[in-house]
Amino acid sequence: MSSQMPTEPVLQWYAENARDLPWREASATPWSILVSELMLQQTPVVRVLPVWREWMGRWPTPAALAAEPSGEAVRAWGRLGYPRRALRLHACAVAITERHGGRVPDDHDTLLALPGVGAYTAAAVASFAFRQRHAVLDTNVRRVLARLRTGVEYPPKAATRAETKLAETLLPADAETAATWAVAVMELGALVCTARSPRCADCPVIDQCAWYLDGKPPYDGPPRRGQTYAGTDRQCRGRLLAVLRETSGPVEKPALDVVWSDAVQRERALDGLIADGLVDPLEDGRYALPR
DNA sequence: GATGCGTGGCG
DNA sequence: TCGCCAAGCAT
Structure with a gap:
C-alpha cells in the first residue's frame, strides 16, 4: 500500500489558515x-x-x-x-x-x-491564475517536501530531479484541486513549516512527517550559503541606484560619487548598472533612469 | 553548476 | 550582534 497522502489535511488547514493576500482574491x-x-x-x-x-x-x-x-x-x-x-x-x-x-x-x-x-x-x-495542474516548487514547498517525505531538515541548494518527481507524485489528479494544493503547501511552508523555527505543533500532517517522526535530526549537509553584503558591489549598486530613484530627473556625477568612497569599486558598480540597463549615461555626462 | 544580484527583519 | 533567510532568474 502507498503511504498516506497529505492532500486532505493540508487543504483543510489552508481553508482555515490562509492569509488574505490581495493576489489571491477573486478579483486578481x-x-x-x-x-x-x-x-x-x-x-x-x-x-x-x-x-x-x-x-x-x-x-x-x-x-x-x-x-x-x-x-x-x-x-x-x-x-x-x-x-x-x-x-x-x-x-x-x-x-x-x-x-x-x-x-x-x-x-x-x-x-x-x-x-x-x-x-x-x-x-x-x-x-x-489559470488553475492548471503543475508542480509548483518554490523554497517553501521544497522545504516542506524535504521534511515530510525525505526526512531531512533542508532540501539541497539546487532543485533536483528527485524533488520534481516527488512533487509530481503528490499532485492531485484534478486540476482545480492541484492548483489549490500548490498554494496550500506553499502557505504551510511559509506559516508553519518555516526554515528557522518550525511550528510543528500547528502542523496538520505532523503524524506523517518523516523528519518529525525521526526526531527532527539537524541539517547535516554542507554549510548553507552565507551571503555577505556590507562592502560588496551589490551594496554599492544599491546606493547608486537609490540616488537615481529618489531624484526626479537626471543627476550629476558628484551626486553619485558621494554615496561610495572607493572610486574603483564605485565605477565598476556604475558600469554594471549601465550594462544591466538600469542606468542610462546621458551625453551631457549626467545619469538617469532608462527611457 | 556555481555566481551575482538588494534589502531588511529576526532569532 | 550578525548570520540567516525571504513565492528565483540569468548567465
Whole structure:
C-alpha cells in the first residue's frame, strides 16, 4: 500500500489558515498575479504588499506598464531589492502587449519564455491564475517536501530531479484541486513549516512527517550559503541606484560619487548598472533612469 | 553548476 | 550582534 497522502489535511488547514493576500482574491487578474510573483522572488510578502498595490493602481494592465519608460518601473520598484526584476517585469509587459495581444499567456512554455519567468514562476502563474495542474516548487514547498517525505531538515541548494518527481507524485489528479494544493503547501511552508523555527505543533500532517517522526535530526549537509553584503558591489549598486530613484530627473556625477568612497569599486558598480540597463549615461555626462 | 544580484527583519 | 533567510532568474 502507498503511504498516506497529505492532500486532505493540508487543504483543510489552508481553508482555515490562509492569509488574505490581495493576489489571491477573486478579483486578481493573471497580470496582477504575474506581478506579485516577480515581486515575491526572494522578497518577503510584507514588503511586497504596498508596492504591489501601488503598481496595480498605476498599471492595471500590461499595456499600461508597457506604455511607460522602463525607468518608471525601476523607480516604482522602490526598495524591494534586485531591481533587475523591475526591468524584466517591464519587458514582460512589452512582450505581452506586442506578442500576446495584451493578455498574459496561459501556456506554461509560453510563460517560461517571458523575461524573468523561470520554472517556478511559470508554474505558479499557470497554477494560480489559470488553475492548471503543475508542480509548483518554490523554497517553501521544497522545504516542506524535504521534511515530510525525505526526512531531512533542508532540501539541497539546487532543485533536483528527485524533488520534481516527488512533487509530481503528490499532485492531485484534478486540476482545480492541484492548483489549490500548490498554494496550500506553499502557505504551510511559509506559516508553519518555516526554515528557522518550525511550528510543528500547528502542523496538520505532523503524524506523517518523516523528519518529525525521526526526531527532527539537524541539517547535516554542507554549510548553507552565507551571503555577505556590507562592502560588496551589490551594496554599492544599491546606493547608486537609490540616488537615481529618489531624484526626479537626471543627476550629476558628484551626486553619485558621494554615496561610495572607493572610486574603483564605485565605477565598476556604475558600469554594471549601465550594462544591466538600469542606468542610462546621458551625453551631457549626467545619469538617469532608462527611457 | 556555481555566481551575482538588494534589502531588511529576526532569532 | 550578525548570520540567516525571504513565492528565483540569468548567465
